[in-house]
Amino acid sequence: GAGVSQSPRYKVAKRGQDVALRCDPISGHVSLFWYQQALGQGPEFLTYFQNEAQLDKSGLPSDRFFAERPEGSVSTLKIQRTQQEDSAVYLCASSRYSGRADTQYFGPGTRLTVL
Amino acid sequence: AQSVTQLDSQVPVFEEAPVELRCNYSSSVSVYLFWYVQYPNQGLQLLLKYLSGSTLVESINGFEAEFNKSQTSFHLRKPSVHISDTAEYFCAVMPLDTGGFKTIFGAGTRLFVKA
Numbered sequence: 536g537a538g539v540s541q542s543p544r545y546k547v548a549k550r551g552q553d554v555a556l557r558c559d560p561i562s563g564h565v566s567l568f569w570y571q572q573a574l575g576q577g578p579e580f581l582t583y584f585q586n587e588a589q590l591d592k593s594g595l596p597s598d599r600f601f602a603e604r605p606e607g608s609v610s611t612l613k614i615q616r617t618q619q620e621d622s623a624v625y626l627c628a629s630s631r632y633s634g635r636a637d638t639q640y641f642g643p644g645t646r647l648t649v650l
Numbered sequence: 651a652q653s654v655t656q657l658d659s660q661v662p663v664f665e666e667a668p669v670e671l672r673c674n675y676s677s678s679v680s681v682y683l684f685w686y687v688q689y690p691n692q693g694l695q696l697l698l699k700y701l702s703g704s705t706l707v708e709s710i711n712g713f714e715a716e717f718n719k720s721q722t723s724f725h726l727r728k729p730s731v732h733i734s735d736t737a738e739y740f741c742a743v744m745p746l747d748t749g750g751f752k753t754i755f756g757a758g759t760r761l762f763v764k765a
Contacts, residue, residue: 539693568751577654577740577755578694591751626694635744635751636682636701641694 537561539642541627547648548617556612556645560629567610568639569602570626578626584610585633617649652677652745656756664764665733671726671759673741681743683724684753685715689737697739700724711735736763 570578583591586607604610628639657672
Protein backbone atom coordinates (compact mmCIF):
# COMPACT_ATOMS: atom_id res chain seq x y z
CA GLY A 536 0.00 0.00 0.00
CA ALA A 537 0.91 3.67 -0.06
CA GLY A 538 3.46 4.94 2.37
CA VAL A 539 3.46 8.09 4.46
CA SER A 540 3.01 11.18 2.35
CA GLN A 541 3.71 14.80 3.21
CA SER A 542 2.77 18.04 1.55
CA PRO A 543 4.05 20.37 0.41
CA ARG A 544 7.46 18.89 -0.24
CA TYR A 545 9.02 22.34 -0.26
CA LYS A 546 7.82 25.53 1.39
CA VAL A 547 9.39 28.97 1.35
CA ALA A 548 8.03 31.47 3.86
CA LYS A 549 8.88 35.00 4.74
CA ARG A 550 9.77 35.59 8.37
CA GLY A 551 6.60 36.20 10.33
CA GLN A 552 4.31 34.16 8.09
CA ASP A 553 2.27 31.22 9.34
CA VAL A 554 2.73 27.83 7.66
CA ALA A 555 0.84 24.54 7.76
CA LEU A 556 2.46 21.23 6.92
CA ARG A 557 0.37 18.16 6.21
CA CYS A 558 1.02 14.50 6.91
CA ASP A 559 -1.00 11.58 5.54
CA PRO A 560 0.00 8.47 7.50
CA ILE A 561 -0.36 4.90 6.34
CA SER A 562 -4.05 4.00 6.50
CA GLY A 563 -5.04 2.46 9.81
CA HIS A 564 -1.88 3.43 11.65
CA VAL A 565 -2.59 4.37 15.24
CA SER A 566 0.57 6.32 16.03
CA LEU A 567 1.89 9.46 14.38
CA PHE A 568 5.10 11.34 15.09
CA TRP A 569 6.52 14.68 13.96
CA TYR A 570 10.24 15.41 13.84
CA GLN A 571 12.37 18.43 12.91
CA GLN A 572 15.67 17.81 11.12
CA ALA A 573 18.08 20.70 10.82
CA LEU A 574 20.79 20.61 8.17
CA GLY A 575 23.53 18.15 9.08
CA GLN A 576 21.70 16.88 12.15
CA GLY A 577 19.56 13.92 13.07
CA PRO A 578 15.81 14.23 13.45
CA GLU A 579 14.55 15.80 16.68
CA PHE A 580 11.28 14.64 18.17
CA LEU A 581 8.50 17.20 18.25
CA THR A 582 5.26 15.46 19.17
CA TYR A 583 3.35 12.16 19.24
CA PHE A 584 -0.30 11.26 18.61
CA GLN A 585 -2.13 8.08 19.44
CA ASN A 586 -5.21 8.26 17.22
CA GLU A 587 -6.52 11.80 17.81
CA ALA A 588 -4.94 12.22 21.24
CA GLN A 589 -1.71 14.18 21.50
CA LEU A 590 0.07 12.20 24.21
CA ASP A 591 3.52 13.76 24.07
CA LYS A 592 4.33 17.28 22.95
CA SER A 593 7.49 17.65 24.96
CA GLY A 594 9.62 18.35 21.88
CA LEU A 595 7.71 21.34 20.53
CA PRO A 596 10.26 24.18 20.74
CA SER A 597 7.86 27.00 21.48
CA ASP A 598 4.21 27.92 21.65
CA ARG A 599 4.46 28.98 17.99
CA PHE A 600 4.36 25.29 17.10
CA PHE A 601 1.03 23.51 17.14
CA ALA A 602 0.01 20.07 15.87
CA GLU A 603 -3.35 18.42 15.48
CA ARG A 604 -4.85 15.15 14.29
CA PRO A 605 -8.57 15.74 14.75
CA GLU A 606 -9.92 12.53 13.23
CA GLY A 607 -7.05 10.25 14.05
CA SER A 608 -5.67 10.09 10.53
CA VAL A 609 -4.29 13.18 8.73
CA SER A 610 -2.17 15.48 10.86
CA THR A 611 -1.17 19.10 10.44
CA LEU A 612 1.82 20.83 11.96
CA LYS A 613 1.35 24.56 12.14
CA ILE A 614 4.08 27.08 12.78
CA GLN A 615 3.02 30.62 13.56
CA ARG A 616 5.15 33.72 12.99
CA THR A 617 7.96 31.72 11.39
CA GLN A 618 11.54 32.61 12.20
CA GLN A 619 14.76 31.79 10.40
CA GLU A 620 15.70 29.15 12.96
CA ASP A 621 12.57 27.23 11.96
CA SER A 622 14.22 26.40 8.62
CA ALA A 623 14.53 22.61 8.57
CA VAL A 624 13.08 19.44 7.12
CA TYR A 625 9.94 18.38 8.96
CA LEU A 626 9.43 14.64 9.01
CA CYS A 627 6.29 12.72 9.79
CA ALA A 628 6.23 9.05 10.74
CA SER A 629 3.47 6.60 11.53
CA SER A 630 3.35 3.18 13.15
CA ARG A 631 0.66 0.56 13.14
CA TYR A 632 0.21 0.21 16.84
CA SER A 633 0.81 2.26 19.96
CA GLY A 634 3.76 0.36 21.38
CA ARG A 635 7.07 2.14 21.69
CA ALA A 636 8.90 -0.67 19.96
CA ASP A 637 6.67 -0.57 16.91
CA THR A 638 8.37 0.24 13.59
CA GLN A 639 8.01 3.85 12.49
CA TYR A 640 7.52 4.50 8.76
CA PHE A 641 8.78 7.89 7.65
CA GLY A 642 7.50 10.23 5.00
CA PRO A 643 9.77 12.12 2.57
CA GLY A 644 9.61 15.30 4.64
CA THR A 645 8.75 18.93 3.98
CA ARG A 646 11.70 21.26 3.55
CA LEU A 647 10.83 24.63 5.09
CA THR A 648 12.97 27.63 4.27
CA VAL A 649 12.26 30.86 6.15
CA LEU A 650 13.71 33.96 4.52
CA ALA B 651 18.72 13.71 29.80
CA GLN B 652 19.53 11.24 27.09
CA SER B 653 21.93 11.72 24.19
CA VAL B 654 23.32 9.77 21.25
CA THR B 655 26.81 10.25 19.85
CA GLN B 656 27.86 8.96 16.46
CA LEU B 657 31.59 9.22 16.50
CA ASP B 658 32.18 9.50 12.77
CA SER B 659 30.38 11.95 10.52
CA GLN B 660 31.71 10.31 7.35
CA VAL B 661 33.12 6.86 6.65
CA PRO B 662 34.62 6.15 3.22
CA VAL B 663 35.30 2.48 2.50
CA PHE B 664 36.08 0.33 -0.51
CA GLU B 665 33.58 -2.18 -1.82
CA GLU B 666 33.80 -5.62 -0.17
CA ALA B 667 35.68 -4.21 2.83
CA PRO B 668 34.29 -4.49 6.37
CA VAL B 669 32.83 -1.46 8.09
CA GLU B 670 31.87 -0.42 11.60
CA LEU B 671 29.74 2.65 12.36
CA ARG B 672 30.08 3.63 15.98
CA CYS B 673 27.29 4.73 18.29
CA ASN B 674 27.38 5.55 21.99
CA TYR B 675 24.49 6.71 24.08
CA SER B 676 23.88 8.22 27.48
CA SER B 677 20.76 7.47 29.49
CA SER B 678 19.80 7.11 33.14
CA VAL B 679 16.95 4.72 32.22
CA SER B 680 16.71 1.64 30.06
CA VAL B 681 16.33 2.24 26.35
CA TYR B 682 15.32 0.62 23.11
CA LEU B 683 18.02 1.02 20.45
CA PHE B 684 17.62 1.53 16.71
CA TRP B 685 19.60 2.02 13.54
CA TYR B 686 17.89 3.84 10.68
CA VAL B 687 19.17 4.26 7.12
CA GLN B 688 18.47 6.98 4.60
CA TYR B 689 19.42 6.11 1.02
CA PRO B 690 19.95 8.99 -1.43
CA ASN B 691 16.65 10.70 -2.26
CA GLN B 692 14.67 8.38 -0.03
CA GLY B 693 13.05 8.66 3.40
CA LEU B 694 14.35 7.24 6.65
CA GLN B 695 13.74 3.55 7.15
CA LEU B 696 14.37 1.20 10.04
CA LEU B 697 17.42 -1.03 9.59
CA LEU B 698 17.37 -2.97 12.86
CA LYS B 699 16.43 -2.62 16.51
CA TYR B 700 17.31 -3.99 19.92
CA LEU B 701 14.51 -4.36 22.44
CA SER B 702 15.61 -7.17 24.75
CA GLY B 703 17.10 -10.64 24.71
CA SER B 704 20.10 -11.48 22.57
CA THR B 705 22.43 -8.51 22.39
CA LEU B 706 23.28 -9.19 18.74
CA VAL B 707 20.64 -8.16 16.22
CA GLU B 708 20.74 -8.53 12.47
CA SER B 709 19.13 -6.91 9.45
CA ILE B 710 18.01 -8.65 6.28
CA ASN B 711 20.80 -7.08 4.21
CA GLY B 712 23.76 -8.30 6.23
CA PHE B 713 24.19 -5.56 8.83
CA GLU B 714 24.41 -6.43 12.51
CA ALA B 715 24.62 -4.42 15.72
CA GLU B 716 25.58 -5.45 19.21
CA PHE B 717 24.20 -3.88 22.36
CA ASN B 718 26.91 -3.42 24.97
CA LYS B 719 25.33 -2.22 28.20
CA SER B 720 28.57 -1.67 30.10
CA GLN B 721 29.98 0.52 27.35
CA THR B 722 26.59 2.01 26.44
CA SER B 723 27.29 1.31 22.78
CA PHE B 724 25.36 -0.05 19.83
CA HIS B 725 27.87 -0.21 16.97
CA LEU B 726 26.73 -1.23 13.48
CA ARG B 727 28.87 -3.59 11.44
CA LYS B 728 28.91 -5.29 8.08
CA PRO B 729 31.67 -7.74 7.04
CA SER B 730 31.55 -6.82 3.34
CA VAL B 731 29.88 -3.68 1.99
CA HIS B 732 28.37 -3.06 -1.43
CA ILE B 733 28.08 0.10 -3.47
CA SER B 734 24.36 0.03 -2.71
CA ASP B 735 25.08 0.46 1.02
CA THR B 736 26.06 4.08 0.36
CA ALA B 737 23.67 6.03 2.58
CA GLU B 738 23.38 8.00 5.80
CA TYR B 739 22.96 5.92 8.93
CA PHE B 740 21.35 7.19 12.13
CA CYS B 741 21.59 5.60 15.55
CA ALA B 742 18.65 6.29 17.88
CA VAL B 743 17.37 5.47 21.36
CA MET B 744 13.92 5.50 22.89
CA PRO B 745 14.06 5.93 26.68
CA LEU B 746 11.72 3.68 28.63
CA ASP B 747 10.81 6.11 31.32
CA THR B 748 7.49 7.62 32.24
CA GLY B 749 5.61 6.70 29.12
CA GLY B 750 6.92 9.23 26.66
CA PHE B 751 7.39 8.40 23.00
CA LYS B 752 10.45 10.47 22.26
CA THR B 753 13.09 8.92 20.00
CA ILE B 754 16.49 10.58 20.26
CA PHE B 755 18.67 10.45 17.16
CA GLY B 756 22.38 10.88 16.64
CA ALA B 757 23.69 13.31 14.05
CA GLY B 758 24.24 10.57 11.48
CA THR B 759 27.17 8.89 9.75
CA ARG B 760 27.50 9.14 6.01
CA LEU B 761 28.82 5.84 4.60
CA PHE B 762 30.38 6.17 1.18
CA VAL B 763 31.31 2.92 -0.55
CA LYS B 764 33.86 3.26 -3.32
CA ALA B 765 34.46 0.83 -6.20
